[in-house]
Structure formats: C-alpha cells, structure tokens
Amino acid sequence: MTDTTDTHSDPAAEAVAASIPERCPVSDLATDYDMFDPEYLKDPFSAWAELRDTCPIAHTERYGGSWLPTKYDDLQAMAKMVPVLSSKSPLVIDMPQELAKEDGSGYNAAAPISADPPEQNWTRRALLPHFTPKTIAPQTEYTQQLCHNLIDGFIDKGGCDAAVDYAQQIPPRIIAHKLGVDAGMVDDFIEWVRGVLELGLQQPELRAKYRDIIRSFFAAEVADRRANPKDDLITALCQTEVDGEFLPDEVVIGMCNLQLVAGIDTTWSSIGSALWHFAGHDDDRRRMVDADDDLWGTAIEELLRFYAPVTMARNAAEDVEYGGVEFKMGDKILMNFPGANHDPDHFEDAHEVQLDRQRNRHVAFGIGIHRCAGSNLARMEMDVALRTWFERIPEFTLTDPDAVTWAGGQVRGPRILPVTFG
Numbered sequence: 001m002t003d004t005t006d007t008h009s010d011p012a013a014e015a016v017a018a019s020i021p022e023r024c025p026v027s028d029l030a031t032d033y034d035m036f037d038p039e040y041l042k043d044p045f046s047a048w049a050e051l052r053d054t055c056p057i058a059h060t061e062r063y064g065g066s067w068l069p070t071k072y073d074d075l076q077a078m079a080k081m082v083p084v085l086s087s088k089s090p091l092v093i094d095m096p097q098e099l100a101k102e103d104g105s106g107y108n109a110a111a112p113i114s115a116d117p118p119e120q121n122w123t124r125r126a127l128l129p130h131f132t133p134k135t136i137a138p139q140t141e142y143t144q145q146l147c148h149n150l151i152d153g154f155i156d157k158g159g160c161d162a163a164v165d166y167a168q169q170i171p172p173r174i175i176a177h178k179l180g181v182d183a184g185m186v187d188d189f190i191e192w193v194r195g196v197l198e199l200g201l202q203q204p205e206l207r208a209k210y211r212d213i214i215r216s217f218f219a220a221e222v223a224d225r226r227a228n229p230k231d232d233l234i235t236a237l238c239q240t241e242v243d244g245e246f247l248p249d250e251v252v253i254g255m256c257n258l259q260l261v262a263g264i265d266t267t268w269s270s271i272g273s274a275l276w277h278f279a280g281h282d283d284d285r286r287r288m289v290d291a292d293d294d295l296w297g298t299a300i301e302e303l304l305r306f307y308a309p310v311t312m313a314r315n316a317a318e319d320v321e322y323g324g325v326e327f328k329m330g331d332k333i334l335m336n337f338p339g340a341n342h343d344p345d346h347f348e349d350a351h352e353v354q355l356d357r358q359r360n361r362h363v364a365f366g367i368g369i370h371r372c373a374g375s376n377l378a379r380m381e382m383d384v385a386l387r388t389w390f391e392r393i394p395e396f397t398l399t400d401p402d403a404v405t406w407a408g409g410q411v412r413g414p415r416i417l418p419v420t421f422g
C-alpha cells in the first residue's frame with residue numbers, strides 16, 4: 001500500500017512507458033485510432049461518438065492492427081458470430097508467435113474465455129455453479145470486514161490513493177479467499193495481473209514472464225490439492241467431473257489463471273472509476289450519502305454502464321463480411337462493450353450518468369456465450385466496497401485531478417487516484 005504522504009506515482013507503469021517508443025499523433029480516428037493514447041484513455045467517449053457518426057467500425061494498423069466497432073447493435077451481432085469470430089486469442093494485442101507457446105496438452109490456457117465451443121461450453125458449465133448468488137453470499141461478510149480494515153488503515157490520514165490503497169486491494173483478496181490461496185501474496189497477484197493485462201500488453205516478454213509465473217503458481221497449487229484436498233475452489237474444481245472424468249490438471253490450472261486475471265483488474269477498475277466519479281461530481285456524491293437500496297441498485301448498474309472497464313477481442317477464423325466491412329482471416333476485432341454502452345440509439349442521454357436510470361440494458365459484462373461468469377461476485381464487491389466507503393467517508397474530493405492516471409486497452413480504470421476526505 002502507498003504512504004499517502006508521498007507524492008503519488010506508479011513506478012511500474014512509468015518504467016514500461018519509458019521503454020515504449022514515442023507514439024505518433026493520431027491522424028484520423030477512423031483509420032488510425034490509438035487505444036493507448038493517454039488522451040483517449042482519459043476520454044474515449046467523444047472518440048466513440050465521433051466514430052459512431054462517421055465510421056462505426058473503425059480500423060487501425062497500430063499494435064498489429066484491429067477493428068473497433070462502436071454501435072450497440074453491431075456488438076450484439078458480432079458477439080453471436082461464433083466461432084467465425086473466435087475467442088482463442090481474446091486479448092486486444094496478440095502475442096508474437098514465438099512467445100505464444102502451447103503447453104502440449106491440447107487444452108486451452110484460460111478456458112472458457114479463450115475457448116470456442118465445444119470446449120467453451122463444458123468449461124463454462126464447470127465454473128458457473130461457483131458464481132451463483134447463493135455461492136457468492138457467504139463472501140459478503142468477509143468483503144465488508146476487509147473494506148473496513150482497509151479504511152481503518154488510512155482514514156486518520158485525511159486522504160488516500162483510492163485506487164491503490166482501496167479499490168486495488170479488494171478483488172485480489174476476495175479471489176484469493178475464494179480459490180483458497182495465500183491472501184498474503186496480494187502484492188504479487190497485483191503485479192502478475194498487471195503484468196499480463198496492463199503493463200505487458202505492449203511488452204510481450206513481460207506478458208509471457210507473468211503468464212508463466214501465474215501458470216507455475218497454479219500448477220503447484222493444483223498438485224497440492226490433488227494430494228491434500230481442502231475446502232476451497234481449487235479443490236472443488238479438481239473434484240469436478242465432466243462426462244465421468246475428473247477435469248484434467250491443465251484445465252483446472254487454466255480456469256484458476258482465468259479467475260485471477262479476469263477477477264482482479266476488472267473489478268478494481270470498476271470500483272476505482274466509481275470513486276473517481278463521486279470524488280469529482282459533488283451532486284452525485286451527496287445524493288448517495290443517504291441512498292436507499294433501490295438507488296444503490298440503479299447507481300451501481302449505471303456506473304457499470306458508463307465506466308464499463310472491459311474490452312475483449314476476437315479474431316476472424318476465416319474471411320467474413322459484416323456491416324460492409326471485409327474482415328480477413330486472422331483480423332483482430334475489439335469487442336468494444338464500453339462503446340456500446342454509450343450508444344444514444346440504446347440509452348437516453350447516454351453521455352450522462354443518471355444514478356436512478358431505470359432502463360439500463362448495459363453490456364459491461366459482455367454478451368452471449370462468453371457473458372461474464374463472475375458478474376454476481378463483481379456486483380457484490382462493488383456494492384460492499386462503495387457502501388462501506390460512503391458509510392465511513394461520505395465526504396471526499398479529488399486531491400489533484402491532474403494527478404489521476406488511467407490504464408486502458410484491455411481494462412480501463414484509474415491507477416492513481418489521490419482523494420482528500422472531509
């Protein structure tokens with residue numbers, strides 16, 4: 001955790017930024033968008049609005065090339081183009097061939113998210129029972145206690161980094177608790193997940209390094225559970241049978257990898273974006289101080305809509321045409337769920353956060369067969385994290401709006417977020 005008396009910095013991100021060649025300015029959004037441009041990360045909304053009007057499925061040659069749909073209906077249709085738009089490589093930048101090694105098992109490294117049917121179906125079915133509202137409920141008390149403990153650590157200082165000291169600290173502990181791995185390794189988990197999903201996106205060697213670390217870690221945990229079963233999710237997955245056979249080790253390792261990677265960065269980004277919103281929008285913050293359950297319910301959905309963190313990707317498995325665009329085999333298509341959530345054809349006053357929005361069919365958790373398996377857990381974490389914060393710290397504001405930094409590409413959310421209380 002940071003010492004809140006220090007100036008806020010993010011040395012890991014700064015080191016990566018320094019090693020990346022300076023980017024050329026964007027010449028034309030429709031043909032040259034840049035998903036890592038700091039200006040785009042701060043305000044992608046205006047770029048999507050412009051593209052929806054001028055070129056709803058944009059293209060760029062940057063980062064190996066990709067397509068960016070911006071309309072809700074297009075995202076809906078594309079999510080259903082399975083397996084022509086394949087999920088086998090769902091990150092927004094592909095690994096170079098020489099680093100994208102197979103483990104030889106023939107199984108997928110992070111199923112179901114990186115699998116197409118039929119493998120996607122049975123791996124998803126094996127995971128879903130562990131994420132129902134009923135199985136999530138016992139985690140609520142642990143999460144409340146955790147949030148109080150975190151706040152106890154900084155409340156007397158009069159301020160904190162709401163991303164680093166709070167939002168970022170919650171999901172890794174919840175996932176560790178659920179999987180049954182050492183919650184004392186939270187700093188490692190954060191470093192590993194950022195290495196794969198954020199800092200390593202533009203640095204393939206870094207990404208491969210952390211991918212291998214995570215895999216080796218879970219290989220050892222799975223071997224341990226086979227020998228010494230415990231009352232935890234890794235053991236439950238080891239004991240899951242599909243068609244009369246226990247799940248192979250490689251599948252369990254891939255699922256654990258996925259839960260760590262999918263469950264951490266995403267949820268901390270949502271909690272962080274919500275706190276950023278309230279710290280900068282006094283009317284909305286004041287409104288939530290005495291909010292009832294109904295308002296909390298709609299507010300969380302609206303914050304998920306507006307600040308949807310996750311962009312996934314597909315690759316065209318063959319040449320295919322959609323919406324007047326010819327995708328060539330291998331082309332990368334960004335599943336811009338955040339952009340779809342801002343489409344004015346589907347959301348009245350889409351550009352406004354309306355905490356009591358009633359009709360809100362947002363797609364922050366995706367669409368179709370890959371729709372987020374952890375959405376019940378994510379919603380519980382957001383609910384507890386935000387309500388506990390408001391209970392303890394109802395008055396807070398951005399210490400320095402210019403000090404806030406945003407990560408993006410795959411998962412958008414604040415990474416430095418200094419706030420002052422009272």
Ligand code: HEM
Nearest residue numbers: 112113259262263266267270312365366370372373374378
């Ligand atoms: C606010 C937090 C979260 C957001 C916005 C989010 C978003 C998403 C999205 C957009 C997808 C669809 C992927 C695709 O279409 O390729 C997805 C899939 C998935 N998410 Fe989440 N997620 C969140 C939290 C979590 C958590 C806490 C977990 C728990 C471990 C989780 C586990 C998964 C899994 C396992 C899948 C893959 C489902 C499949 O492919 O069948 N997510 N998530």
